[in-house]
Amino acid sequence: MEMVVKILQGYFIFSIVLMIIYAIRHFCFSYNRLFAKQRVSYRDIYDSELPMVTVMIPMHNEEAVIRNLFDSLLKCDYDREKLEIIAINDHSDDKTPEILEEYHDRYLFIRPIHRNGDGERGKPAGLNDALKVARGEVIIVFDADYRPSKNLIKKLALAFKDPKVGAIMGRVVPINAKKNMLTVLLNLERSGGYQVDQQARFNMRLLPQYGGTVGGFRKNIMLATGGFDTKILAEDTELTYRIYSMGWNVVYDNSAECYEESPETWEVRGKQIRRWSRGHNNVMFRYFFRFLFSPNVGFAEKVDGTLLLLVYVVPLILGLAQIDCLILFFMGKMEIFAGWWAILFMGIYNTWGNFAPFYEIGSGAFLDGMEKEILALPQLCFSFYFYMWYISLGFFDAVIDIITRRNVKWAKTKRFSNEKRVENA
């Protein structure tokens, strides 16, 4: 019995130390964003010679939104001679193929790829097919429901003038931010995630993450390493770690903004976060040691990258720690921290609400001027426990993936778009 208590107490101390490490990390990012020197962005460059760009749009049954994306891309200020758009129709059974052919007939630089056979389905497999025929040296990926601004492609492409840049990530802004409490919370999370977390990591030369859409990468890196791994759901996270392990960088541009639609129901959000957790943890299992011992990655990048790899494990660790805490309390064995009360309080403080809300999301909302939305900040405590559950499920999915080596099935997040919103954007 004594041994069990010791294990429970040891786990409790471990989880508090971990929480404190993450809390310090979030505090540093928030401080950097609010008070420290910001890096100058590549978007300030004027250059009349830009690289050949291929825009890839993976899509499955997107008839409701695809015209909006094409129309936005046709307005963009990138030299048409250096722009190619590959629309990847992945087994659509609505009018998506007809719409793609209609645009192809009118604009030759819009090229559809129709994937209807028995081959692998999903975004990574579709991107791999498109990579084989793409003419661009830079690949930019958009989701079908996105509405890129006129100069977005130019902003993203300019970063590749820096020879060390392997990928760039832009900022995703929820378009349906005021639909309900969930979308308000997602808007706050996005603000903290991009405005503070990504930008601070870029400022501090750590590890900004390529997010799979509203971003770009060098084609030759992907081709040289065999394209996207179709067994991984988080192909974006995998690409980030692949790029760093090979000695390239990912950079972030906070001004390269693009609207996206957030999930409007908790059910859809739960499925989405579980899929992200599964994909991210798959990458964690594959890259943890490879990344840690890569000779091409600096010490600070390794520390940040490792903490980033673990972000979808931490909620599970924390959930177990809270159960652990209750057991120890009722056993009357909580006298672990005699004299350590300060650390204990800090741990409890950071345990409540995923630590980030109090630093990053608050700072992000402040920087974005979201005064009213800050009122919803305490509600993030509820979504924290919601995420804890679905992220933990995703973690176990990833464990089963690794053990059974089963093929993963790519699933599209449900769209909620309505005409009114699209007109408004």
Add this chain to the structure above:
Amino acid sequence: MLELVACCIVFTSITLFPFGLGRFLDFDDGVETSLVVRSDNIKNPRYFSESFRRLLLDAIEVNGGINDRLFLSKEERILYIKDRRQIEEMMDKLLFVRIPLKIDKKAVFLKEVYAEEKIVFAASSVIRAVSGKKEVIIGENSVVKRWADADELLVLKNNCHAGKSITSGKRVIISSGCEFLRIYAPVIEISDCVEKTDDDSIVCEDMHVYKKIVRNIKSVAESEELKNTIITSHNLQIGENAVVYGDIKSTGNIKICKNAIVTGNVFADGTIIIEDYAKVFENVFTESAIYIGAGVEIGRKGKIKSVISREQMYIGVGSRVYGYIGTERGGKVMNKDGIF
């Protein structure tokens, strides 16, 4: 017992209070977003001038040019200049200059100036902003408060302060002692000789940028030719007369010695030093400071390239940049004695 109940009520209220704040939020059908992405925004280095001109000319069209009050973003008074004697020591109206104008005495222009013909400002003038359809010449020791733009030649004579930006559709000449933040023109000459107009851009037989990467080197020897892109985490020195046919990226400092040539981009996290008569055909970009010697050439004729520093920038006379110069901390043109 009563105390216990009261304590419970207070505790519950305090605990639940933050969650109740969310009730004050307004929801809609999702037709509004809290963050606006400006989808029509296009980067334009001459935006200030073009936007001002558009506003001014539209307002004049509406007004018919018949009275001295115009509505731009707010009501402004305008003076149409047809004779140089209309210029006084203190001008507090918008100026619309329709004649070639040479201002002999120093003056303070509190409002924007729009010139349809060549305009020459006297030494020690203070100009809020000027937009010229032809040449704009700004005399020694003048101060531009906001911006200056010309469709043709724009000259800033010695020791001027260039405000937030100076731009031209053709050429900017900026002389020693001038301080600046942003300069844009197809040709930017750093010169004390304001009449200089020759276009003797250098021609290199092989301007290819090789993409094959060599990593973590510390130097390229004198007169060596390297056909690689360099990515290094060390301080890097490109020796005198060396040629690098590729891009360069260093997380440290970069020094490009006299007469060296780089055919690609130069990116650094640290300081970039480009010594006299060196040439870089693409962009130069750093998170730190840039020191550019005399007779340096950056970019190529007919192309637009950028020189950007997060910190200070110093440029020696006789240098030339094709495109854009930008610095967040401010830049200065050094005199003929140079920087090095």
